[in-house]
Amino acid sequence: EVQLVESGGGLVQPGRSLRLSCTASGVTFDDYAMHWVRQAPGKGLEWVSGISWNSGTIGYADSVKGRFTISRDNAKNSLYLQMNSLRAEDTALYYCVKGGDPTGNYKAPCDYWGQGTLVTVSS
Amino acid sequence: EIVLTQSPGTLSLSPGERATLSCRASQSVNSNYLAWYQQKPGQAPRLLIYGASNRATGIPDRFSGSGSGTDFTLTISRLEPEDFALYYCQQYGRSPFTFGPGTKVDIK
Numbered sequence: 001e002v003q004l005v006e007s008g009g010g011l012v013q014p015g016r017s018l019r020l021s022c023t024a025s026g027v028t029f030d031d032y033a034m035h036w037v038r039q040a041p042g043k044g045l046e047w048v049s050g051i052s053w054n055s056g057t058i059g060y061a062d063s064v065k066g067r068f069t070i071s072r073d074n075a076k077n078s079l080y081l082q083m084n085s086l087r088a089e090d091t092a093l094y095y096c097v098k099g100g101d102p103t104g105n106y107k108a109p110c111d112y113w114g115q116g117t118l119v120t121v122s123s
Numbered sequence: 124e125i126v127l128t129q130s131p132g133t134l135s136l137s138p139g140e141r142a143t144l145s146c147r148a149s150q151s152v153n154s155n156y157l158a159w160y161q162q163k164p165g166q167a168p169r170l171l172i173y174g175a176s177n178r179a180t181g182i183p184d185r186f187s188g189s190g191s192g193t194d195f196t197l198t199i200s201r202l203e204p205e206d207f208a209l210y211y212c213q214q215y216g217r218s219p220f221t222f223g224p225g226t227k228v229d230i231k
Contacts (some may be wrong), residue, residue: 044223047220047222050218061219062124062219095167107216108215109156110158110215111179114167
């Protein structure tokens with residue numbers, strides 16, 4: 001069974017940084033692209049960033065480009081999101097999501113989701 | 124960026140009825156890389172449809188997807204009580220991969 005467990009969320013002041021982590025199990029991690037998707041309280045889904053199996057292709061939403069950095073460590077079955085210069089509008093539940101293409105294609109639907117880690121940006 | 128518009132915002136139906144949800148893209152979606160997700164309160168989203176018309180593993184056949192280019196549809200042939208939820212479409216053909224604002228299917 002595929003499991004994705006996020007960690008690293010919490011309360012942080014505007015302008016500060018936070019690093020999210022996601023550990024995967026039950027899957028050959030380095031076969032698949034991975035993504036971060038967030039959901040502000042009471043709002044819809046927003047794709048934040050994605051990374052191909054070998055980190056060769058990376059993309060970001062315009063709202064986080066230049067502030068957030070996605071990375072992965074296939075040896076540790078782990079995905080990361082470094083979030084700098086945080087703003088109030090970054091407050092959301094951040095989901096770690098697995099891409100659904102076993103060739104590692106970055107362009108793939110999101111077939112497994114973690115339960116999310118909550119990030120609150122407030123002074 | 125490709126903007127997705129979903130309609131209607133809310134769909135009020137009774138169990139056993141047919142639900143038709145629309146997703147329209149501001150530009151053509153590459154290779155029909157269009158997915159549908161279901162989300163219930165307090166839960167993570169679940170993948171229903173990918174590639175515009177392919178059911179994900181374990182999804183009942185009352186769920187079907189259709190469409191191409193800029194116009195896509197999710198149909199639930201006969202609503203079951205567990206189908207009342209939020210539904211999102213997403214395009215993953217061109218980065219940034221974007222979601223629609225969602226359609227809520229609630230009980231009439």
